[in-house]
Amino acid sequence: MSKLNIDQKSVRTLFSDKKSDFLIPDYQRPYAWGEKECQTLWDDLFLFAFPESNCDKFNSESDEYFLGPIVTFKNDDGKMEIIDGQQRLTTLMLLLRAFYEKYGSMRNDKAVKTSKFIEQCIWKTDEFGDPDKSALKIDSEVATDKDKEEFLNILKTGTLTEKEKSSYANNYRFFQQKIAEFLNTYPDWFSFFPIRIINNCILLPIEAESQDTALRIFSTLNDRGKPLSDADIFKAQFYKYYSNKGEKEQFIRRWKELEVLCDSIFHPMTGTPMDELFTRYMYYERAKQGIKSSTTEALRKFYEKNAYALLKNDQTFDNLIDLAYFWNDVQNQSIERFSDRILRKLFVLNYAPNGMWTYFVSVYYMANRDSQGMLEDEKFYKFLNKITAFIWAYAITNPGVNALRTPVFAEMINVVNDRPVSFMEYQFGTQQLQNAFNNYVFSNNRAITKSILTWWAFQNPEQELLSLETTLEIEHIFSKNRQDKEHSLSNPRNLESLGNKVLLEKRINIRASDYRFSDKVKYYIGFENSRKQKKAGTRIKELLELAENVCDFTEADIAQRNAKIIFSFIEFMHSNALLDEN
Incomplete structure (x- = not known):
């Protein structure tokens, strides 16, 4: 059985531990938190640190805020590879660095102590607790993250240029702005906020003995961050395989x-x-x-x-x-x-x-x-x-x-x-299929309706290939609006039958939907408007042929076309040896 080391820790206890040396590995996805997630984190932390907007209602001995789990395993280099919690951990580092940048220049005792604690969370320290500002507690090797150097530079220097537009830079600026607003609004509380975050906000570090174990643990967790996808986990396996091959x-x-x-x-x-x-x-x-x-x-x-x-x-x-x-x-x-x-x-x-x-x-x-x-x-x-x-x-x-x-x-x-491929055990009876078509309600919200109409459109050998980007909708040749006003169909079901439906480009369907057939024709074939602008017609060949050859589309036409579509599909089934002839 795999061994796990699980022990909830404050941000300060976890980050300042001399053994804490975090690595965001190659196979992880790039940092993805934006202002929305940062705003939520800031609001939650503020409400926790200052209950009811009152600094004195916080109990530093017992109050805790759970930030979530951090799943890691120690790799061969002794670094703690982050499997889950990357987004949260990265954002906390940016937040602490923004606090440090603001509080580091303040010389009162509380500010000095707070800055010292934050230093020990961000940088590796010597035996006296003094930071080595060239050695961060976190590193990123994310292969697909072109901005990871910005993240590391922010942590090292606390400075940005206007050219830096990554998520790291934007979120760091966000926290800088929030901290400045906080100091202007609550100047007497300035030392309490960061110390309550690092001392009383709790993480649950889960250290597995291997990468595989860490991945399995991750797969069972549901956190509010952005979890790895299945493909990310598969990438980890490929990564190990090709790394071992030197590739x-x-x-x-x-x-x-x-x-x-x-x-x-x-x-x-x-x-x-x-x-x-x-x-x-x-x-x-x-x-x-x-x-x-x-x-x-x-x-x-x-x-x-x-x-x-x-x-x-x-x-x-x-x-x-x-x-x-x-x-x-x-x-x-x-x-x-x-x-x-x-x-x-x-x-x-x-x-x-x-x-x-x-x-x-x-x-x-x-x-x-x-x-x-x-x-x-x-x-x-x-x-x-x-x-x-x-x-x-x-x-x-x-x-x-x-x-x-x-x-x-x-x-x-x-x-x-x-x-x-024969589907020999799943042959269709001709009459069974005929009955299924006759009894099926081909409503527009059923996917098969558009499927049949697309198949039918391309049964016409002269139908040109359309781009897959073309947005096609279902057109009622005999319009719903016409039936509502005239009630001229003796069998209202014919309105929704296949015989009355055809594919039509969305841009045309919007204009043609409520007209009589004779009025629709100009939209089908295209026309020139009052401003001499040419409006292209449809590229559905059957509709063009109808527009050119008939003056109206009646109930008899609906029934005839419906029978033709069904008959043709059954013939299509026969030609593909999918009908049981016995």
Whole structure:
């Protein structure tokens, strides 16, 4: 069992301890606290130090304010590597340095004593307690933090220039301003505030015997700072691996480049962009291990197996980088990597009812790429068609992404073993699918509605590829406002049927939403306004064809178009061998 050293300590006791030599390691994220967090800390500390804005209501013997845990482990150089608490510890150092800068020039006894205590918190001291102002109690080696030298310089000198605009500099200025305001407002209390912070504010240092233990402890803590992501913890494992190989600097550079790349590609609802990359890659490794369970492990749990064995080899990191560049080319619609027909299929999949397709495609890419990172076009095209058909149909017949896991995970294993994707055990009956479409309510708030309409738009061979940055909304061809005023639809359900809905660019949808079809036409095809400004029309080919060929869009047109969309999708399922013909 791992041993832990846990003993709550005041800021002064912890920081001034001669054994305290803190290091913010390479794999940590850059300092991220801003004025909002600093304001909260200042307000909390002020209310604690001066209860009810009264200096005399503070009990220095018993009053305590808990600042939170600091999780560390002692590395091979004897330094206390900070796993959790970096943001808090860094901010406290800036706050103490700002106090020292103001109080250091004051010569009354209380100010001198307070300054002495702060010196012992910031700098290493000799046996008489005198500081060596070239030797700080904290150091930063954060590889991705270009401003860390500003932090260290602030602690050493207490001075700033106007050119320094980092978070460290801004927060230090904030504390300087707050301290100046405090002295002007409460001049008689000036010695009490910093001494109550360092003597009565409590930290909980948790010193683990190893980095792995410290990371596990961190993962169970929920503090008010900015916690490490799963990817940060994985970086620590890679960092150790490449450091042992003598490739530390190369790894730091490549990791930083990968972070920048992922930030531009992925925008997950939860977790970080790097977490998203590790998640997509995880499904490839799961499939290689033959795991088809619909219950997926947490990301960290998966990678920490066998002492993070998966992260202790070159191939994994190289694969992650390769996978990131693949998705970068998907996002940028790279014509060097993909044919036009592949890009059209990928555009449609970007409007999938859930994100499962990204994991499926990631597995396919990793298993089928050649040495240049290219995929065979015809084979990839057929794969994208099949998964589009299956995912769309499954979303209608078995709503919920969790239901999709069982068939997709099984097919992922087929992909990595070079077996065809068939979904043989999950074939759809033609009548079953027809009935599902007829009974399904395709409301705008259901993701599958836009999915079907996107697929339908690109069934038109003349539909041009659109940018993924295009904002598309759902347009009612026969407008809601028209129905509200005229009540001309005999079956009100037709208003929300697929036959009455189409994709339309947001900029046009706002203007065209409440008009009769004959009035909408000019917005669909584009027009020149009264100021002779040209307003571009839609790039949705079906709408342009409607605008050019019909004068009105009636209930009969809705029903006919609805039947055509459903029939075409069932034919699409048939062409992908997903219908049970028995």
